[in-house]
Amino acid sequence: MVRDFSLFTSAAMQRTKNGDPHAAVACAHAGPPIFFSPYNTRDGRGTWVITRANDQRKLLQDTATFSSHRSIFASALGENWPMIPLELDPPAHGVFRSLLNPLLSPKRVMALEPAVRERAIALIDMISASSTSCDVMKDFAFPFAVSIFLRFLGLSDERLDTFVGWAKDLLHGDGIKRTAAARTIVAFIDDLAAMRRKEPADDFMTFVVQAKVDGRPLRDEEIRGIGVLLFVAGLDTVATAIGFDLAYLARNPRDQELLRSEPDRIVLAAEELLRAYSTVQMIRVATKDIDFEGAPIRKGDYISCPTMIANRDPAEFECPNTIDLAREDNRHTAFAYGPHRCLGSHLARREIVIALEEWLSRIPDFRIKKGTAPITYGGHVFGIENLILDWS
């Protein structure tokens, strides 16, 4: 039941030129549906790994047995407070979720759409006016996704590079960098909350410091927990998804041409790309001893539900390793299942669709620039960089 597997340290998870970390982890389906992986966290702690979509669904919906409270961020600082709402379990989770849901609901996201599209167009026009090639992550995906996200939080674009740097250190850096980044982010959020308390603005942090749950204002630690989660969650996930998607289209000219000539297909195609290139693993902690589908899980054990593995489950998806942009019945788990379903999923989806629509309508037939090789890696959020596209 023990397998040599880690989303952090396995061979295909290291920085690899022209790598395909998603295909590498999909191989898990050749083995047992649940196994123990001794090093499957950043700190080298082991987790059970749940490979099947149906088992992940059951597990992530059972919040009483599988707690989401791990204090993952605070523990890097030797502290113990939850990122909210992710690390709170129901019923406490529900009141915060209800507070935040309307800010990122599907209908609310519709209102944000014009600004999102305008930002995408401005960036792409700037790129195509100056060159016939670019580094997609640096020149488009990060500035686009992060600026939309900063705008949502009410922060200015000026510090975009700084914020992205913090996120990189936090999610992909070594232990020392990670702790330093965590400290910096906490200090930033605490300062921002204090500032907005004194001088309210029309932004997210002002909303949080003025909000009430159960008829009382939020405590400092709760404000910090919400601020830190929202700040970290949007910093590199959407950019990464756009990167993997454009890399796929660069390598598959027929699909690229299909979406360019029939842009109505992009919405459905984006779902398939979310399935094929999911980037996050959910981790839960067992609250009691339980035999789960034959696995003897003990109280305190970590259990990992890697979205990228569930989304290649042959029991759930026909030909899971084939990317079929017209695939229907695509109940993928890129945004997880259960009460903790990604709060920002509706905004993330729109950003991805808009990025693809505007990129394809403005940039002609593109490919990976000759002599370059995109670098991929695994980890807490899978990543891609050095993605140089060429349309000369």
Next chain:
Amino acid sequence: MRIIVHNAKCQGHARCWAQAPDIFDLNDEGYILPGDIDVEEKDELLASRGARSCPERALEIDRTSDALLDRLLFNQHCGG
């Protein structure tokens, strides 16, 4: 066709609404409103796409009434 809404299972993915905004109604938080949905024949394809895209399996397609009707018509046709 009818869509049986298992309201408690809804976690706000809103995949149903994305497929068929006129058939599936969401509250301000983005979760589906309670109550089963009667679907007109012209909307069946869209509605079933919406139901089949729910990651939580919160929407169940109920064709029992259709099946009964089919059987009845078949039996009449065969003189049963």
